[in-house]
Amino acid sequence: MNVRYRVKLAEDERNELKALLSKGKAAARKLKRAQILLAADAGERDESIARNVGVGTSTVFRVKRRFVEGNVELALAEERRPGARRKLSGKEEALLVATACSAPPHGRARWTLELLAGAMVALTPHNELSRETVRRRLRENKLKPWRQEMWCVPEINAEYVARMEHVLDLYAEAPDSERPVVCFDESPTQLIGEVREPIPTKPGQLERYDCEYQRNGTVNLFVFVDPHRCWRHVKVTERRTAVDFAECMRDLADVHYPAGALIRVVLDNLSTHGPGALYEAFDPEEARRIVRRIEFHFVPKHGSGLNMAEIEIGVLRGQCIDRRIVDIAKLTTEIAAWETERNTAKATIDWTFTTEKAREKMGRAYPKPSCNDSVVPSLMTNTAPKSARVASMIAARVATPNPIASNT
Numbered sequence: 001m002n003v004r005y006r007v008k009l010a011e012d013e014r015n016e017l018k019a020l021l022s023k024g025k026a027a028a029r030k031l032k033r034a035q036i037l038l039a040a041d042a043g044e045r046d047e048s049i050a051r052n053v054g055v056g057t058s059t060v061f062r063v064k065r066r067f068v069e070g071n072v073e074l075a076l077a078e079e080r081r082p083g084a085r086r087k088l089s090g091k092e093e094a095l096l097v098a099t100a101c102s103a104p105p106h107g108r109a110r111w112t113l114e115l116l117a118g119a120m121v122a123l124t125p126h127n128e129l130s131r132e133t134v135r136r137r138l139r140e141n142k143l144k145p146w147r148q149e150m151w152c153v154p155e156i157n158a159e160y161v162a163r164m165e166h167v168l169d170l171y172a173e174a175p176d177s178e179r180p181v182v183c184f185d186e187s188p189t190q191l192i193g194e195v196r197e198p199i200p201t202k203p204g205q206l207e208r209y210d211c212e213y214q215r216n217g218t219v220n221l222f223v224f225v226d227p228h229r230c231w232r233h234v235k236v237t238e239r240r241t242a243v244d245f246a247e248c249m250r251d252l253a254d255v256h257y258p259a260g261a262l263i264r265v266v267l268d269n270l271s272t273h274g275p276g277a278l279y280e281a282f283d284p285e286e287a288r289r290i291v292r293r294i295e296f297h298f299v300p301k302h303g304s305g306l307n308m309a310e311i312e313i314g315v316l317r318g319q320c321i322d323r324r325i326v327d328i329a330k331l332t333t334e335i336a337a338w339e340t341e342r343n344t345a346k347a348t349i350d351w352t353f354t355t356e357k358a359r360e361k362m363g364r365a366y367p368k369p370s371c372n373d374s375v376v377p378s379l380m381t382n383t384a385p386k387s388a389r390v391a392s393m394i395a396a397r398v399a400t401p402n403p404i405a406s407n408t
Contacts, residue, residue, distance in 0.1 A: 005064040007040035013072050014041065020076075033076050036063045087133050092124050096137055099123070100145040111145040113138075154302035156365040163300040167266055168355045170297060171308075175228035180260050182252065183225040184267045185309035186240055189317075191216035193326040209324070219328050221335075222248045223316070224256065225309045230346040232312050234339055236332045242272040246281035246290075253293040264295045268304045308349050315342075 009017070017034045020026055026034075032053050039049045040060070050057045067075035088096065099119050104111050113131035116138075120129050138144070154160060170181050193216050198209040220240040224233040233256065237244045249265075257263050267273050274296065278287040299306045320338040325331045359366065 005061070005068045007037055007064055007067055009037065009041040009072075014038070016072065029078075030076050032059075033063050036060050037067060037072070037075060040064055087126070087129065088120075088137060092120070093137050093141075095123060096120055096134065097141050097143065100138060100143050104145075110148070113146075116145075152302045154300065156362065156367075158367045160300040160303060161366055163298060164303060164306060164358060165355045167297060167299055167306050168353065168358060170264060170266065171227065171351055172354060177259070178261045179264060180226060180257060181228065181264045181266065182257075183227065183307050183309040183312075184248070184252075184265050185223050185304070185307050185313060186245075186270075187221045187223065187313050188218050188240065189221060189321060189331070190218050191327055191331065192324040194324060213324060216327060219331065220244070221313070221316070223309045223313055224248075224252065225312045225349070227308050227349050227351065230348050231343055232339060232347075234316065234335050236328060236335060238328065240272070242277035243281040245272045246277045246287075249278060249294055250282075250290055253290050260293070262295055263293055264297055266297050266299065266307055266309075268299050268307060269301055273298075306353075308351060311349055315347075 017038055020034050021031060021038075024031070032055060035053050036049055036055070036059070039052065040046075040063075044052075046057050046060045046064075049060050053060075062079070063075050066079070096116065100111055100116060105115065105119075108115065113134050116134045117129045117131050120126065120134070173181070193214040194209065195212045195214055196210040198207060201207040220237050222235040222237065222244070224231075224235075226232070235248060235251070252263060252265070253260075275287075275291050278290050281287070282290070304310055316335070316338065320334055321331065325334065
């Protein structure tokens, strides 16, 4: 090795390297370079340093050279590694991104790495391009064209905002036994039977069940959730008609909340949900009696995620019915056991989305008001007596029906 690279450390440099070694928090390669510099400063030969530190003599030579030609920081730092040239230029990488974001070829559902590599060979002078090169460039641009995500994109207009804030204000109210808030939703589920008996689990072996199964039809789950009482109830029916919905509302008024003066029900916009279902199922006197006890509050269209009952349905599926259940009797028994356990444990839904957070997170999507601000001063300069103005405001509120809540 070229011995002309001699290491002479200043006192402050020596103290810095010793402090670095005493802490031991740096990378292992950086600590070894510090050991090499201290040993070279003490006059040890390169072969001895390499043997004691556990590196090659070429590494000792490079560290000493970088110190002599630079400084301590340069000797301790990683040397730049050239690596291979990037196969795709900037324009070619932009072309790859544009291709991945375009429609796939005819006969294909989505782009794959092989398809993109072939497309780039056809569009650029490259004779070949590996799938790994394509994968790395896509990863740098955070692209996964072979993956898709489906969700509901609501149209956030004034009606959507009004219903959303109305429901959120209901959730934020203090519990009221005279006017309880109950979330209601429904969900279908399949009845599936086994063709062959499953093999139970044992140490070292998972439970095994046959890929073949027997379909035994579908049933419907009507789910009630009272977030203030920590109470839920699931009714299993064979159908989901307007008559079934009406019977659920009668059970809610007569069985579950017989003492409540007015039950406020949060539900979605299915065609069977509404006061008309009660008149379809019962005679007018009975239907009117139930309607007077229930007030419907509808979530926005495509906004069913604002219904807490959907959260409870997700918990029900994950904890109870995510398996093969053969008939409605077995399903009813299993759901009843799950319901009893949840109600006994007083399981709650941690709902944190409020009107204030909605305005903060969705402020840009809110419709822009078109009312002129000049109207406000004219209202403030009303010369009528205060008692007369208050009386007129109360009369206007009484005369104007609630466009969101319905209990007619």
